[in-house]
Amino acid sequence: MALATELSASTAPPAFAWLRRVGWLERIGLAGVFVITLVAIFGPFFVPYDPMLRVAAAYLPPGAAHWFGTDEIGRDLFSRVVLGVRYTWLPGLAVIGIALLIGTVIGVFAGMVGGWVDALLQRVVELFLVLPSTLIALAVVAALGPGLINTMIAITIFWWPWYARMARDEVRRIRARPHVEAARIAGVKGSRLMLRYLLPGAVPALAVAATLDVANIILTLSVISFLGLGLPAPAPELGAMTSRSVDSLTVYWWLPIIPALVIFVMSILANLAGDGIRSALRGA
Numbered sequence: 001m002a003l004a005t006e007l008s009a010s011t012a013p014p015a016f017a018w019l020r021r022v023g024w025l026e027r028i029g030l031a032g033v034f035v036i037t038l039v040a041i042f043g044p045f046f047v048p049y050d051p052m053l054r055v056a057a058a059y060l061p062p063g064a065a066h067w068f069g070t071d072e073i074g075r076d077l078f079s080r081v082v083l084g085v086r087y088t089w090l091p092g093l094a095v096i097g098i099a100l101l102i103g104t105v106i107g108v109f110a111g112m113v114g115g116w117v118d119a120l121l122q123r124v125v126e127l128f129l130v131l132p133s134t135l136i137a138l139a140v141v142a143a144l145g146p147g148l149i150n151t152m153i154a155i156t157i158f159w160w161p162w163y164a165r166m167a168r169d170e171v172r173r174i175r176a177r178p179h180v181e182a183a184r185i186a187g188v189k190g191s192r193l194m195l196r197y198l199l200p201g202a203v204p205a206l207a208v209a210a211t212l213d214v215a216n217i218i219l220t221l222s223v224i225s226f227l228g229l230g231l232p233a234p235a236p237e238l239g240a241m242t243s244r245s246v247d248s249l250t251v252y253w254w255l256p257i258i259p260a261l262v263i264f265v266m267s268i269l270a271n272l273a274g275d276g277i278r279s280a281l282r283g284a
Contacts, residue, residue, distance in 0.1 A: 022276045022279050022280055023275075023276070023279065025272055025275075026272050026273070026275050026276030026279060027276065028269070028272060029268075029269045029270070029271065029272020029273035029274075029275065029276055030272075030273045030276045030277075032265075032269035032272070032273070033214075033269055033270060033273040036085065036089055036266055036269065037089065037093075039082060039085055039086075039089075040085050040086040040089040040090050041086070041090070043082040043083075043085065043086065044082060044083045044086055047076075047078070047079035047082050047083070048076065048078070048079060049075070049076035049079045050079070051075060051076065051079040051080040051082075051083045051236055052075070052234055053075065054073050054074040054075055055070070055074060055075060055076050056070050056074050056076070057070065057074055058070060058071070058072050058073060058074045059071075059072065059252050060074075061252075061254060062254055066078065068081060068254060068258050069252075069254045069255075069258075071241075071245070071255055072245070072248075072252075072255070075234075077254065077255070077258060080236035080241065081236070081238070081241075081258060081259060081262055083236045084236040084237055084238040084241060084259060084262070085238070085262065085266070087148065087230075087231065087235065087236065087237050087238070088218055088221055088222060088225075088237065088238050088239075088263070088266070089218070089266065091148055091151070091152050091221060092214060092217040092218045092221055093214070094152060095152050095155050095156050095159060095217050095221075096159075096210050096213060096214060096217055098152075098156050098160075099155075099156050099159035099160040099162075099163060100160075100163050100206060100210045102156075102160040102163075102164075103159075103160040103161065103162065103163025103164035103165075103166075103167060104163055104164075104167045104199075104202070104206060106121060106125075106160070106164040106167075106168075107163060107164035107165065107166065107167025107168035107169075107170075107171065107202075108167050108168070108171050108194060108198060108199055108202065109121075109194075110122065110164070110168045110171075111167065111168040111169070111170070111171030111172045111175070111198070112171055112175070112193070112194050112198055114172075118168070121164070121168075122165075122168070124161075125161040125164050125165055125168075128157075128158055128160075128161040129161050129162070129165070131158065133158035133159070134220060134223070136154075136158060137151075137154040137155050137157070137158055137220070137224070138154075138224060138227065138229065140153070140154035140157065141154045141224060141229045142229060146228065146229045146230060146231070146232060147230070147231065147232075148230060148231050148237075151221060151224050151225075151229065151230055154224075155217065155220055155221070155224075159213075159217070162209070162213075163206060163209065163210070166202075166205060166206060166209055167202050167206060170201065170202035170205050170206070171198045171199075171201075171202055174197070174198055174201040174202065175198065177201075179197070180193075180197050180198070183196075183197050204281045207277065207281070208274065208277055208278045208281060211270070211273060211274035211277045211278075212270075212271065212274035212275075212278070213274075214270040214273075214274065215266075215267040215268075215270040215271045215274075218263065218266055218267055218270065219263070219267055221239070222237075222238055222239035222242075222263050223239065224239070225237040225238065225239030225240045225243070226239035226240065226242060226243040227239075227243070228240065228243065238259040238260075238262055238263050239259075239263070241255070241256075241259040242256045242259045242260045242263075
């Protein structure tokens with residue numbers, strides 16, 4: 001039995017060899033993240049009802065005709081939740097991508113150049129890191145005005161420094177390795193040194209950090225939406241849907257519970273997926 005397992009593992013396709021390092025819970029997370037992304041992109045095109053229009057009586061409980069029930073106006077809650085996943089998940093990924101790009105560029109540049117440039121950039125990064133990011137983001141959104149784009153801008157402003165600090169530390173650690181020293185002695189410098197020797201070594205740590213941050217971004221977006229600073233009504237943001245119906249918790253429980261539960265499930269799956277990527281890269 002052990003020999004058969006060993007043989008099957010040794011003959012596994014190389015493209016999927018990393019799955020052997022990932023636990024079953026982490027695989028569920030990776031699959032869940034893939035499904036959520038598909039729902040966010042394509043789900044609104046296949047919902048059974050228009051999320052903005054009244055389609056039935058108000059306050060219908062979950063049933064065969066309306067899987068998640070209807071809201072206080074009579075709109076289908078399932079259709080609104082699917083669209084709400086798009087308004088939460090895709091902006092979260094966009095914020096992660098933009099913040100990761102900005103932070104990586106600044107961090108790699110600071111770590112590679114060093115000297116007073118590194119010291120100056122690190123003081124800027126530390127200034128952002130000591131500020132209460134969530135409160136400042138709320139203040140920025142309040143100043144710019146409610147809206148999804150403004151929310152994304154506010155969160156990105158205070159998210160990139162974490163990646164900048166990590167990228168800088170990784171680059172400084174990689175610079176001390178023998179193969180990088182040999183490349184520098186051989187005359188490799190500038191953008192070639194950064195792109196070929198420094199950046200690839202920093203990518204795994206940054207990728208893991210970014211994946212694990214998806215849940216935090218989703219929760220932050222949901223909190224801002226819950227406080228009424230996201231998209232204005234009747235846009236079906238998950239946080240706002242929970243906020244608007246929280247007074248109905250004891251009577252029409254599905255109105256606040258189902259959107260909040262979807263946020264919780266997305267956060268858990270994102271964390272599990274992050275753990276899975278970390279496990280896969282650890283043995284790479």
